[in-house]
Amino acid sequence: MKKLSTLHSYLFILLFAMVFTSCKEQTHTQETATTTESEHPKEIADPLPSWNEGKAKQAIIDFVTNSTTVGHPDFIEKSDRIVTTDNDGTLWSEQPMYFQLFFALDRIKALAPEHPEWKNKQPYKAVLENDMKTLMAQGEKGLLEIVMTTHAGMSTDEFAGIVKDWIGTAEHPIKKKKYTELIFQPMLELVKYFQANEFKTFIVSGGGIEFMRPWAEEVYGIPSENVIGSSIKTKYSYNDGKPTITRLAEIDLIDDKDGKPVGINRYIGRKPVVAIGNSDGDLQMMHWAESNPIKNLQIYVHHTDSIREWKYDRQSHIGTFDKALDEATDKGWDIVDMAKDWKVIYPYELKN
Template sequence: MKVIQNTFLLFLFLGLIWSCRDQDANIAAPEYEVAVLVEDPLPSWNEGPAKQAIVAFVEGVTTEGSPSFVPEADRIATFDNDGNLWSEQPYYFQLQFAIDRVKAMAPDHPEWKSKQPFKALLEGDMEALMAEGEAGLIKLVMASHSGMTSEEFEAAVNNWLKTARHPRFNQPYNSLVYQPMLELLDYLRANGFTTFIVSGGGIDFMRPWTEGVYGIPPHQVVGSSIKTEFDYNDGNPVIRKLPELDFIDDKAGKPVGIHKYIGKKPIFASGNSDGDLQMMQYTASNPKGAFMLYLHHTDSEREWAYDRDSHIGGLDKGLDEAQKNGWTVIDMAKDWKMIYPFEL
């Protein structure tokens, strides 16, 4: 999906002054004065403390001679995905992908009709499905994500993104990305930052589409994973996905994932839930300085409003720590002029 951004580009030329050249008097040619209105790098953000804090931080770390200057090689920015770069309600989008995959596979698995959590899923009993807890959800992921080669799984993800529609907005799921965050990613990269996704979502679920949507290539995506193995496959080598968990990139797993896959401590971290708290704490400890950005879902009309008591993207301890430590918190209802690119 090609997301069209920077639609608020304005150029204003003022003060073009012309005069005649007096050859006898040998008058010098006139100077042309041009005043240009500088483009707003974050046009979908309302003016306010959050936007001001972001711009001030970026200007500080990119200005040589500034006490907060950070060399370009160390300008690492990490972003959670679910609920931070795209929506996550009424439940995580990857779960919907797993549900749709299980339904498509069900004719080949008659035993699922009487086996949980598949029985609840096939009967549309979401309450019973949620009652199965994390263990039940892992079973769904294992059934729907394993047994394929990496190429087959990528094709399944791309086909789902082309055909599946969100129940509220009737849009493809990868249209429900946040326009203000797309602008923020572009703004950081324009100022020498390298942007990474660090998400509890599946790494192989995100990699097929993040570059086209966010401008973040596959090798800059850190996520949860299931185990894989190399299969020579009679001279046509493939990576095959196994029905076993490998790494959970959530909560305390996020700093571990950053260390393992990025190798540098971020100076900028952005998230929306308690699952991102340890990433924020890790980033805050960077001696080069750091910026922590929490997205608070406060807009029940244009998106959803939820925080402390939500089973999806709960923000409780993280909100308290942000307030205590002076981290920047985005109030979605107040700080964002628009939510999604399709609103353009």
């Protein structure tokens, strides 16, 4: 992947930092209408069965137990039980490129028959020929053109349909699995554990909000209204009795780094008590949660498994975990070692 190492400066900083960045739902059955909370948290035999026993797992269980036990000094009211989690590299894999970038490149190829001129026009020619070196050489202008070609100029309903079709059939070029099969089983369990104890769980990602919403609820059990991501501007129109929202080729929110606290404040209006991420791009979200006067928890997923997934951190062109790794270590935040803390990585491993 050395050819992609310099691609980070464009694909991550520009494509995702400029435009996008940088499992069935478990519902909690309400008790009879009452103003008092249960004296003890919801009992689950082992809420995290795919996690090995260790510091990370115990810290999570202790936090949930204490924060949901009435009378405990660290008890948290239901209204304040807010969890924010990153998506790429935190809930599913992100190597060798962000999955949304694979989507954009596939869309160019799918649209190519309608645009024969692309065969000799950059940056499309590079995409169609799988020439990443030439694509990178197109710089900001070329990559932004690809993004806007594949993500703007259509209605939100049309885009959602395209995403659903792609996510339902596309396969990862290395793993040879659908992208939705490359979600992390231990994180699915963690999301369900929080939900079972009445924590509202939100995805806060540098990825595109409209890219994640069509499938997030089915795959993660996180409602689409609880998905926050980078976005482009939209415009409402009403023609011939048909209301339509059209995606425009203009940036609205960059939900990465400094943009994550901004997105959380805009869409949630409360500081999280739990923040989960995997890279330097999540550090500001960690700071935001840490500033909450209520007892809080910061969790970092460290990609240490070169056999079952990928091993990377400080020097990676995707999901760089450098400054945040130092700060998490210094502050004693919980760092999940994927190789040591997780029995399995993906759900399909449970079937083997």
